[in-house]
Amino acid sequence: MSQPNSHDDLMRYLDGEMPPDERARFDTELASSTELSRELAIFKAMRADVQGLSLHPATHYRSVWDQVNASVARPVGWILIVGGVIAWTGYGAYVFSTSPGDPWEKLATGAIVIGILTLLASVIWERYRDWGTDPYRDVHR
Amino acid sequence: MLWKGLERIGEEHREILVLKELEGFRYTEIATILEIPEGTVASRLYHARHALRDALVGMGAQYP
Numbered sequence: 001m002s003q004p005n006s007h008d009d010l011m012r013y014l015d016g017e018m019p020p021d022e023r024a025r026f027d028t029e030l031a032s033s034t035e036l037s038r039e040l041a042i043f044k045a046m047r048a049d050v051q052g053l054s055l056h057p058a059t060h061y062r063s064v065w066d067q068v069n070a071s072v073a074r075p076v077g078w079i080l081i082v083g084g085v086i087a088w089t090g091y092g093a094y095v096f097s098t099s100p101g102d103p104w105e106k107l108a109t110g111a112i113v114i115g116i117l118t119l120l121a122s123v124i125w126e127r128y129r130d131w132g133t134d135p136y137r138d139v140h141r
Numbered sequence: 142m143l144w145k146g147l148e149r150i151g152e153e154h155r156e157i158l159v160l161k162e163l164e165g166f167r168y169t170e171i172a173t174i175l176e177i178p179e180g181t182v183a184s185r186l187y188h189a190r191h192a193l194r195d196a197l198v199g200m201g202a203q204y205p
Contacts, residue, residue, distance in 0.1 A: 008183035015161065015186070017168050042204045043190050046197070049143055050162040 006036060014043055146196040154189035161186060 006029065012018045013026050030037050096106065147155050160166045160174060172179040194204060 007187040008180075011183040011186045011190075012168075015168070015183075017183070042194060045204050046190065046194055047162060050147075050158065050193075053143055053163060 006033075010036060010040060010043070014040060014047065142197065142200055142202060146193050146200060146202075149196040149199075150189065150192040153185070154192045157182070157185050158189045158193065 009018070009022075009026055009029075013023060013030075018026060030040065096110070147158065150158075157171065157175065160171050166174065168179055168182045171182050175182075177185070198204065
């Protein structure tokens with residue numbers, strides 16, 4: 001059984017954190033310990049696999065539909081949705097403001113609606129901001 | 142399978158493995174980020190890698 005100190009040295013050796021003289025000494029230790037050599041081989045293989053994972057956008061193949069979706073379909077979809085929401089909101093506000101009724105009721109209702117919309121916009125903005133700075137958003141699983 | 146293995150190990154293990162293997166920080170930087178002594182980094186990495194290996198082997202992976 002290898003000793004705890006050897007475990008730490010093994011990690012430092014594997015990760016290139018060992019000065020050359022210590023490294024030479026550890027090479028000798030490795031040569032005399034089958035268990036350490038075996039662990040080193042395992043950790044090297046595993047490290048290569050883990051480092052193959054990506055935290056950044058992969059340069060993977062994008063189909064024609066992927067490109068059309070990203071450059072045309074999504075922007076058009078968002079423009080239509082936002083345009084529709086603005087149109088309906090404007091029309092609703094116009095109908096609401098010109099309809100007969102108690103001004104205080106209108107004021108209170110208007111305040112609630114504006115409050116809800118403000119909160120919604122605030123949450124959407126926060127999510128958008130967090131997404132923009134999230135280093136793991138492009139992790140490919 | 143690797144992501145599943147990383148999900149199975151503890152948060153402390155995953156954290157240090159991500160900093161080392163994916164972000165590529167050196168031991169001194171990891172020690173600063175995690176606010177632990179530099180000497181602890183190697184030890185914690187050993188246990189994290191061991192835990193990951195156990196998790197992967199438990200899922201059928203083969204390592205030499």
